[in-house]
Amino acid sequence: MHRPRRAYLRNLLRRVPMPVLAALFGLLTAAAMWIVIDPIQTRAIGNIFDKELQGQLETRASESLARFDSFTQSYVNTTRLLASHRRMADYLEPVFWFANDDDKAPRLYRDKPPVWLPAAAIDGLPVKPSHALLTDVDGIIREVYQLGELALPRETPSELRHALADTRQTAYITRLDGRLYMLIAEKVEDASYNLMGSLVLLVRIDRDFLNASQQRASTSETTVALVDGESQTILAASHNGESLVGSRISDLETDYVITAQSFFEYGNSPVNLLFATLISRDVIEATRQSIIAVERRHRLTGAAIVGFIFVLLFILVSSRINRLLRRVANFSSRALHIEHPSPRGGNQLLIMEDWIRSFTQAVMRAREEMRARYTAEIQEREALKTAVLDASLDPIVTIDQGGHIVDFNPTAENTFGYRREEALNRSLDELVFDKGSRQAFNAQLYDCLQEQQADAPPVLRTLTARNKDGRQFPVEVAIKPVMLEDHLFFTTYIRDISERKRQAQEITSLAAFPGESPLPVLRINQPGVVIYANRASDGLLDYWGCKRMQTVPIFWKRLVEKVLEQGRAREMEVETRDGVFSLLLAPVASLGYVNIYGRDITAVRRAEEEARHRQNELIHVSRLSTMGEMATGIAHELNQPLSAIVNFAKGCSRRIRLGIGEKEELVTAMEQISQQASRAGEIIKRLRGMVTRQQPVREKADLNALIKDACALIAHDRQKLQIAIEFHLNKEPVLAWVDPVQIEQVVLNLLRNALDALQAKPAEERLLSIETGFAASGNAYIRVQDNGSGIAREDLKHLFDPFFSTKKTGMGMGLSISQTIIAEHKGHISADSLPGRGTVFIVELPVTGAVLESIAS
Amino acid sequence: MTENEKTSSPTVFVVDDDEAMRSSLQWLIESVGLRVECYASAESFLEAYYPGRSGCLLLDVRMPGMGGLELQEYLRRHEISIPVIIITGHGDVPMSVRAMKEGAIDFIEKPFNDELLLDAIRNALAVDERQRQEQTLRAELASCLATLTPREHEVMEMVTAGKSNKEIASALGVSAKTVEAHRAKVMDKMKASSLAELVRMSIMARQ
Incomplete structure (x- = not known):
């Protein structure tokens, strides 16, 4: 029964257009709101008003009292002003009141104010005091100024005695002759500051006084009154409360709201007085009704606005949803090919709802299909995963929460020696880990649970594992927790790193290898920074003036680049x-490094130095020995001029003794003597040059001249052997940068060898030629050729070896030394020979420029 | 100086390749009034020299081209008996010895003691003089001998050998008287005044 009705309703609703429905809905909402809220709110407002009223009343009461207080205070102030007024002092100066003048009536002023009271002061007060009195120090009234018709109350003197006895109290409200008065007393002094008595003002508290006190009040509905605390009767009331005087407060409560307050200011007044504020209940009720009416109006407006906003909101939201749905529908019709009804008329929301239902069913169907496909895929992937797991190079073991093995891949079987069936359900830590590592493994398990970030790479730990045979080996363990349907699993990757460790150790020891080298090993990169330098390189770094990871000097930097x-x-x-x-700079082009391997050649260099020294010595010795061999020749050479000198000298002395001989002749002979003497000197000089050991020098020398000098030294032997030397010398001087003595020695040596070789030949066939010039290479050359005995081919190889000689008497050092000398000149000496036909020696020496260059470098 | 003078007065020939040496020697030797001729080589000396010129030869042993020893040998081969004084440098002893063996009459070491040199020269000149005289004598002797008959030759030989007339007569198979006559003939022909002189002549002739 329900169903058809609901369907009917639904159909009805489907026909209503959306805005209309929205408007209806909005109106309904507003009406419902009004109906529900109005009584509740009215009641609530009434309550709030009452509470508010109470508060307002209290405020108003305290305001009234405060106003009253300040009003009375102005009287007190006036009194104080009058008492200390100059006129008062001037007036009192000559006055003296006798104490025994009791019976004498006080002086009375009625129409005219007394001298001591400036009229302006009194006139300024809103309510004039009824009397102003002057009393003496004993409180006896001496002068009275009556401002109204009322005579001085009879109870005044006694009241004054009481009032003035207490000096502190100068102003209070009291009841005199049944009327309420405010009594204000102030001490007066004459001009010479003698205390004369008091000035007392009496102010009648009646309707006028109370009205004046409330003059600045905002509302007129308030009535203030003074109430007798004992009898609870009103003693005085303001303006419209005249009728209330004498009535009891409790009787008035039906008509008025009364707030009674006690005085603080005048508290110890002999009369127990209360200050009451009265407000008529009628006034309050009227106010209340008007407020409720205003509130109701507000509510009505509010409900209308709410209804309107609702309608608007509804329309807006529905159109929004409409558009969204239409888009979804469009999309789905395109993506899923689901027909959707076009929401032309009627309630789009409901139409959409129907459509969405069908859409959802279509989607569900699609999802079912996809799930089926997905499951198949998952199974495939699972199979693949298993295959991957099985094929993994690392042992992969899956354990459950309790640490028991649930999966054990084939690599794990191989690594640990347990078969899968053996391993399953065993505790992983006990099965594969060493005792010492178990705790660490469990700690790692715990740690990986703590780290909840899924993306964080698993922490690797190095532990010690043990296989079935008990062999221990280092492994690297990574654990990845896997949450599957509320069950926690851990995939544990255990990698055997014993091989890697061994390699690492080897690499470490290899890395330390250059460091242990006692010789410098360095690595410098392309920008010239010392990347590595072993300890032995410190000296070299000091030499460079740089440290590790600093740049080497510019020269070395360039060299590295080169x-x-x-x-x-x-x-x-x-x-x-x-x-x-000696530093070997080896480039590592692929890495952009230059490795430098140092070799300590100090000993080699020292030995070389020593050898050079020895060689110099040897050259010298050889020279001396050559000289020794040539001694005869030299002696002959020297004998020539000496003999000539002797002959000339003796010839001269004889002639002179005998007195014969022309003067001219004698002079010529003597000139001859000096000539021959210098010739001898030349020879000796040359000799000394040969014999004296000198440090090697380099100077510009003409090779032609050197050859001439050398020939002069062998002249004797040459003559003995009757050898003529053929000179083919370069026409221009052949300049070279040489040590002349050493080169002369070399030439001498060659010439002597040639002479020796020529001895075997018949005298007339002996031929020796010397040639100088410039070779094609630009070097200067000296060529010494003889047609002597020649050198055997096998001896030619050893020609320049030390202590190699074909002569019976030779030391075998001559050519060796010659070669050394020429090598030191950066030159070259070579020999060629045909046995029986002769020998040729060629010495090549760099010309001046080249030598200079090489020295400079 | 005339050609005659040149041939008659003795000359000191100086052969040395060193120019200073030559001129200094000339200067020294001329100081004692001797004629000096200088040659730079053996060859030039041989060109200028002819046998019969009196004098002596001052020869340097060490010379380019023909050395002193060769020159000496050449002179000997050509029977030129000019006295040779060898000039040697210090220490050329083996050479000097060879020169002396070749017939040099003296050798002087450089540098020279002038007195020694001059003495040697004087001595050499004297030897030359004597040689020349002997040569003249021998020439005369030869011409005398040439006049002797063969028999007289025999007799002279035997006489100078110290044999008595009787021994000679018995050896030759002639009478003592004949021997006596030959002897007288020989003495006459040889212009010998005594037997002693004859003996000297015969020795000279035999040299």
Whole structure:
């Protein structure tokens, strides 16, 4: 029964257009709101008003009292002003009141104010005081100024005695002759500051006084009254409360709201007084009704606005949803090919709802299909995963929460020696880990649970594992927790790193290898920064003046660049504080490094130095021995001029003794003597040059001249052997940068060898030729050729070896030394010979320029 | 100086390749009034020299081209008996010895003691003089001998050998008287005044 009705309703609703429905809905909402809220709110407002009223009343009462207080205070102030007024002092100066003048009536002023009271002061007060009195120090009234018709109350003197006895109390409200008065007393002094008595003002508290006190009040509905605390009767009331005087407060409560307050200011007044504020209940009720009416109006407006906003909101939201749905529908019709009804008329929301239902069913169907496909895929993937797991190079073990093995891949079987069936359900830590590592493994398990970030890479730990045979090996363990349907699993990757460890150890030891080298090993990169330098390189670094990871000096930097550029190793020599090092700069082009391997050649260099020294010595000795061999020749050479000198000298002395001989002749002879003497000197000089040991020098020398000198030294032997020398010397001087003595020695040596070789030949066939010039290479050359005995081919190889000689008497040092000398000149000496036909020696020496260059370098 | 003078007065020939040496020697030797001729080589000396010129030869052993020893040998081969004084440098002893063996009459070491040199020269000149005289004598002797008959030759030989007339007569198979006559003839022909002189002549002739 329900169903058809609901369907009917639904159909009805489907036909209503959306805005209409929205408007209806909005109106309904507003009406419902009004109906529900109005009584509740009215009641609530009434309550709030009452509470508010109470508060307002209290405020108003306290305001009234405050106003009253300030009003009375103005009287007190006036009194104080009058009492200390100049006129008062001036007036009192000559006055003196006798104490026994009791019976004498006080002086009375009625129409005219007394001298001591400036009229302006009194006139300024809103309510004039009824009387102003002057009393003496004993409180006896001496002068009275009556401002109204009322006579001075009879109870005044006694009241004054009481009032003035207490000096503190100067102002209070009291009841005199049944009327309420405010009594204000102030001490007066004459001009010479003698205390004369008091000035007392009496102010009648009646309707006028109370009205004046409330003059600044905002509302007129308030009535203030003074109430007798004992009898609870009203003693005085303001304006419209005249009728209330004398009535009891309790009787008035039906008509008025009364707030009674006690005085603080005048508290110890002899009369117990209360200050009451009265407000008529009628007034309050009227106010209340008007407020409720206003509130109701407001509510009505509010409900209308709410209804309107609702309608608007509804329309807006529905159109929004409409548009969204339409878009979804469009999309789904395109994506899923589901027909959707076009929401032309009627209630789009409901139409949409129907459509969405069908859409959802379509989607569900699609999802079912996809799930089926997905499951198949998952199974496939699972199979693949298992295959991957099985094929993994690392042992992969899956354990459950309790640490028991649930999966054990084939690599794990191989690594640990347990078969899968053996391992399953065993505790992983006990099965594969060493005792010491179990705790660490469990800690890692715990740690990986703590780390909840799924993306964080698993922490690797190195532990010690043990296989079935008990062999221990280092492993790297990574654990990845896997949450599957409320069950926690851990996939544990255990990698055998014993091989890697061994390699690492080897690499470490290899890395330390250059460091242990007692010789410098360095690595410099392309920008010239020392990347690595072992300890032995400190001396070299000091020499460079740089430290590790700093740049080497510019020269070396360039050199490194050059070596890298050329890709060819280069050797350099440096002398550091540690000695002389030969540095091999080997480029590592692929990495952009230059490795430098140092070699300590201090000993080699020292030996070379020593050898050079020895050689110099040897050259010298050889020279001496050559000289020794030539002694005869030299002696003959020297004998020539000496003999000539002797002859000339003796000839002269004889002639002179005998007195014969022309003067001219004698002079010529003597000139001859000096000539021959210098000739002898020349020879000796040359000889000394040969004999004296000198440090090697380099100077510009003409090879032609050197040859001439050398020939002069062998002249004697040459003559003995009757050898003529053929000179084919270069026409221009052949200048070379040489040590002349050494080169002369070499030439001499060659000439002597030639002479020796020529001895075997018949005298007339002997031929010796010397040639100088410039070779094609630009070097200067000396060529010494003889047609003597020649040198056997096998001896030619050893010609320049030390202590090799074909002569019976020779030391075998001559050519060896010659070669050394020429090599030191950066020259070259070579020999060629045909046995029986002769020998040729060629010495090549760099010309001046080249030598200069090489020296400079 | 005339050609005659040149041939008659003795000359000191100086052969040395060193120019200073030559001129200084000339200067020294001329100081004692001797004639000096200088030659730079053996060859030039041989060109200028002819046998019969009196004098002596001052020869340097060490010379380019023909050395002193060769020159000496050449002179000997050509029977030129000019006295040779060898000039040697210090220490040329083996050479000097060879020169002396070749017939040099003296050798002087450089540098020279002038007195020694001059003495040697004087001595050499004297030897030359004597040689020349002997040569003249021998020439005369030869011409005398040439006049002797063969028999007289025999007799002279035997006489100078110290044999008595009787021994000679018995050896030759002639009478003592004949021997006596030959002897007288020989003495006469040889212009010998005594037997002693004859003996000297015969020795000279035999040299």
